[in-house]
Amino acid sequence: MNDWHLGWRALRVYLAHYRQAPLQAGAILLGIVLAVTLLIGVKATNNNAINSYQHAGEALAQQASLFISASGRDATLDESLYFALKRHGMTALPVVSGTMEDTEGRKWQIDGSDIVAALRSFQHQRPAIDAELPLAALLSGHPLILVSRSQYRAMGFTDNAPAQLSLGGLLLQVESLPDSVNLGNRLYLDISVAQPLLQLSGRLSYIALFGDAAQLKQQLAQSELPLAGLQITEQDQGKALTDLTHSFHLNLNAMGMLAFLVGLFIAYNGVRYSLMKRQRLMLQLLQQGLSRRALMLSLLLELLLLVGIGSFMGFLLALQLSHWLQPMVAVTLEQLYGATLLPGNWQWSWLTQGAGLTLIAALLACVPLYWQLCQRSIAQGTQRFAQQQLHRRIHQRLFIAGVMLLLLTAVLYPFSREHAQSLALMGLLTVAMPLLLPQILQTSLSLLTPLAPAGLPRYAIAETRELTAPLALAMMALLLALCANIAMNTLVGSFDQTLRNWLNTRLHADLYIRPGSGEMSALQQYLDANAPELPRYYQWQSPYYVANGDTVQAVNLLSRDETSIAETTVFKQPDGQTKQHQAVQQVLAGNGIFISEPLALKLAVHVGDNLRLCQDSRCQHPHNTVIAGVYFDYGNPKGEALIAQHLWQQLSLPVPPYSLALGGITGGQAAIDNLGQQIAQALGLNPAQIYSQQKIRTQALKVFNKTFSITLVLNSLTLLVAAVGLFSAVLMLTQSRQAPLAILRSLGVPQQQLWLMLLGQILLAVLITCLLALPLGAVLGYLLIHKVTLQAFGWTIMQHWDWLAYWRVVGLSLGCCLLAVILPLYWQSRRSMVSALQQEVL
Amino acid sequence: MKLHPRLWLLPLLLLTGCSPAAKTTSMGQLLGRAENGFAQVLPGKALTFPTDHLAHPKFRQEWWYLTANLHTDDGTQLGLQWTQFRIALSADAPENPSPWAGNQLYMAHAALTFKAQHFTAERWGRGMQTDQAPAQVSGPPLLVQLDDWQWQTQTAPNNPNHGLLPATLTVTDRQFAYKLRLSADAPLILQGDNGYSRKSADGKVASYYYSQPFIQVDGEVQHQGHSQHVSGVAWLDREWSSEFLSRQQQGWDWFALHLNDGSCLMLFQLRGSDTNDKPFYSGKRMFPDGRSHSLSAKDIHMRPTDWQQTASGRYPVSWQLSLPTEQLQLDITPLNRNAVMPLSVAYWEGPISISGSQQGVGYLELTGY
Secondary structure: OOHHHHHHHHHHHHHHHHHHOHHHHHHHHHHHHHHHHHHHHHHHHHHHHHHHHHHOOOOOOOOOOEEEEEOOOOOOEEOHHHHHHHHOOOOEEEEEEEEEEEOOOOEEEEEEEOHHHHHOOOOOOOOOOOOOOOHHHHHOOOOEEEEEHHHHHHOOOOOOOOOEEEEOOEEEEEEEEOHHHOOOOOEEEEHHHHHHHOOOOOEEOEEEEOOOHHHHHHHHHHOOOOOOOEEEEEOOOOHHHHHHOHHHHHHHHHHHHHHHHHHHHHHHHHHHHHHHHOHHHHHHHHHOOOOHHHHHHHHHHHHHHHHHHHHHHHHHHHHHHHHHHHHHHHHHHHHHHOOOOOOOOOOHHHHHHHHHHHHHHHHHHHHHHHHHHHHOOOOOOOOHHHHHHHHHHHHHHHHHHHHHHHHHHHHHHHHOOOHHHHHHHHHHHHHHHHHHHHHHHHHHHHHHHHHOOOOHHHHHHHHHHHHHHHHHHHHHHHHHHHHHHHHHHHHHHHHHHHHHHHHHHHOOOOEEEOOOHHHHHHHHHHHHHHOOOOOEEEEEEEEEEEEEOOEEEEEEEEEEOHHHHHHHOOEEEOOOHHHHHHHHHHHHOOOOEEEEHHHHHHHOOOOOOEEEEEOOOOOOOOEEEEEEEEEOOOOOOOOEEEEOHHHHHHOOOOOOOOEEEEOOOOOHHHHHHHHHHHHHHHHOOOHHHEEEHHHHHHHHHHHHHHHHHHHHHHHHHHHHHHHHHHHHHHHHHHHHOHHHHHHHHHOOOOHHHHHHHHHHHHHHHHHHHHHHHHHHHHHHHHHHHHHHHHHHHOOOOOOOOOHHHHHHHHHHHHHHHHHHHHHHHHHHHOOOHHHHHOOOOO | OOOOOOHHHHHHHHHHOOOOOOOOOOHHHHHOOOOOOOOOOOOOOOOOOOHHHOOOOOOOEEEEEEEEEEEEOOOOEEEEEEEEEEEEOOOOOOOOOOOOOOOEEEEEEEEEEOOOOEEEEEEEEEOOOOOOOOEEEEOOOOEEEEOOEEEEEOOOOOOOOOOOOOEEEEEEOOOEEEEEEEEOOOOOEEOOEOOEEEOOOOOOOEEEEEEEEEEEEEEEEEEOOEEEEEEEEEEEEEEEEOOOOOOOEEEEEEEEEEEOOOOEEEEEEEEEOOOOOOOEEEEEEEOOOOOEEEEOHHHOEEEEEEEEEEOOEEEEEEEEEEEHHHOEEEEEEEOOOOOEEEOOOEEEEEEEEEEEOOOEEEEEEEOOO
16 A cells, blocks of 8 residues: 555544544644634735725726816815816816714715716726616705715614715715725715815816826826916825835734734644644554554645645635724724725635645644654654653753844844834744743743642642643743733823823814815904904915935925914924924024924934925925924824925915914813804804814824724734633643543542642743733833834834733733633543543643 | 617616616617606697707707718718717706706717728716806807817808708717818708607607708818818707607617708618517608608518628618609618617617619618617
């Protein structure tokens, strides 16, 4: 019989073995399933988001090639330009967009366009839109909102009750379209309703043009259309957004990989345990004439089978996981980056990638084990002493490797300049941490042994040392998850604190009003007449470009009144009040510029460096200036630059302010809200245009919470995976110890003491792991805050330690162990002592 | 007459962009649906000009339909088509005061056909309550416009066409473009009974319909990067109604023929969805001096003699027409057998040549196949 045939027979024997001991196969499968689920789940979520950036077009329309807009933020165009473009034969789409608030204070992004022009923008293949689309109602200007089916459900509507939303005093009916029409999270209205609702009658936010961009530009240049002073930008197919969100997705990927690693630990632990339990069986197979090659082959086939089944199950679960994660990611990307997410399609290639990666990792981990097992002498039985010696040597080597990696991380730390490099450093640290654990456990327990009272307690601690080897892998996985969780909690807690402090300085007025450029003078007149005593603060905004060397970066260019510049700029550089005062004077005189921290990092510039201000990305007529200061900014990852009015006017930027803020309102929040309502009523503004300081604060923190919700969820999932791993490891260990425990019982140790001993042993090991996780988690958190987040988002965060979160994860781990120990003990108590004594010895 | 398939379904086609929905559904089932609230076509109503050149928004559908048989200076034959359709989505004007709010939808088709080449294009637009609207019909002087495609009538006092001609027609698309100067000295011809055109034997379905088949054309045609001077004859149809076909009708075959004796002949048959149903025939012989006479259904005989399989269906592209009372025995052959209009609604429409007892040129439209 050849090796294949024998190997196949051996595989059948293993299957029979697993039928007797399903827990062993279950543990391996569980590890693989969890690893693949998290890996593919995160990958699917990321892929979908990136795909959305590239393919998201105008609502219900194709992706446009060119955009015409007015310069100045929120500036609008006269709709007559759209009519003129159409008469020139161009395929164009008039768009109005804005934010509105409903009666419950929820903010909604409104997208309005000509429904006919949108649907006809498709040159070739149009998406199949439900024939039930209420075209007549849309065209005739019925108050109707179209949303995707997912958004419809996310808004809390069901098919049973009429769906309505009240915006700007108008009750709108909400209807859903299939997700396949690519509406994403947008609220779509026909322009006949959207224009008056957004108070943009006769105006357009921008015009989208379809077709070949170069040809369109040529057509525009040759036409006699009134395009002077307008911005013409080209479609970048999501490049800007992909670049902007790169760090976000990289972080998600890193977390996915971490979870994958934790899952693999469990699977590896399962493989080792099952091999340990089958040692005698395999010796018997060898003794009966099975060749070593056939044995190896059978083990590899077994692994392949388990990886195949586990990966497929993991793939199915991953699709569901991604389905849950996507709305969370969508909220983050929408709120932070203004991205629209479209429904995604799953791909078989994810399964092959997941299974391939798992197989490679499993082979790397298991082949040495298999090899070792296959080389064993037929005459040789299980030699516990030799095995223990081997484990000790391995633990020592792992510890040395861990220390080396730690040292390497420390040496490389000062050289890390980019986000990806810092993530790699974190990867090194992540590998180093679990390597340290087995030796530290051993050593701590050796130190503890003489301190314990003689008798059963000392025996218990001494035996715990022996348990370190079988428990090591599960503990390593737990340590990883604990450290990641502690680090993430530290980051989130620290950011929360930093953001609150920043908002305290940044928000100096009581009421912030954004009336739109057309209404600003009316607002001023109203305030002159009704609240002349209140101090007013102004802000101007316009999309602009800054250039450093060959790098041209699109930014949001701001200007503020003198008081706001002097009092609300939270400086990162320069240090010291005197220098900061000088910097303010320099900017006020028009001789310098302040830039936000994310922009400074992106351009790699510092105070004193020169910068060019440009009207467009070609940067043909730049204005040279110097960086006077870098300020903290946690609101705008795109990058911001701040100049004084002097320079603003010199650059011929829009004269009307973008927003106006009022300070010095006496009478508390009620008076502020009251004034806000009066202004809204008098000028016909919608609630989304007026914000009190309190409201901004609440919303900023809400956005912040949502931003981190996805990462926190992934972290909790990783911890959960580790907990499941620990549970399965302890469960298997306790079950395998039934024979020695039965001996102890037969020697007269009472059941209660036995239970206490077992619990104590496991809890001790977990506690030592948790203690080790404390400093390691803090180091990981430090890297995450001072390197990764700073480089990825451009946010400096003050590190803040959250003990409560730490005790929470420690509690979770201990609870999980308790459950894992009690369950087999309970099973054991129901079996006769003789049957327990007959159990295999570890 | 110039009918168009499934016209009230056009809003739906705008959305789905699908080719003809279900082949098994008869044209009558699609077009025969009665709708309350729209204006009805009634016999005895006198058409008035230039008012009736403009849109009739109370009726559900309407079109301005021009076909032309032309030749270049070197004698190359070609045909071209331009149509602007108007579809009312509801009978009542909207309550929303926004100029964007409306119940009218416009669609335009254009085609340029040579012996071996056939180009087509389509435009859509919404009716708006503003003079600047890219899709509109206004006047006098008459302007029929959808984006940069437009029929613009020039002011000409005492013209027998009452403000319809002379006019300029401009169409531009990626593959082709044309600019035509159109003129006619002949008076307008009212089809059917003084403009009341029956579409079924029982007279339940009808339209208002008039034509100008004696248009002289001079202009330029551009395709594949070069421009050519063209001249020839054209035919304009104007038609509006609220209900087009009976439920039993499947489609139609329509002929617009310029005969060498200077007269024109309009013929159509409406085919039933059941092949056993007898088609409904109608026809009119027209002369440049304004004389015309209708043909009796029993005197019209038409028989397909050749078929062409295309991507959107199998069409009878060659015909034999027999009109004994007119002493006409005509053979119809297409200039280009593949003159399919693969647009939101797919149909066959192309220039033809006439042989037999008379020579001539014309246009053929085939729908419901």
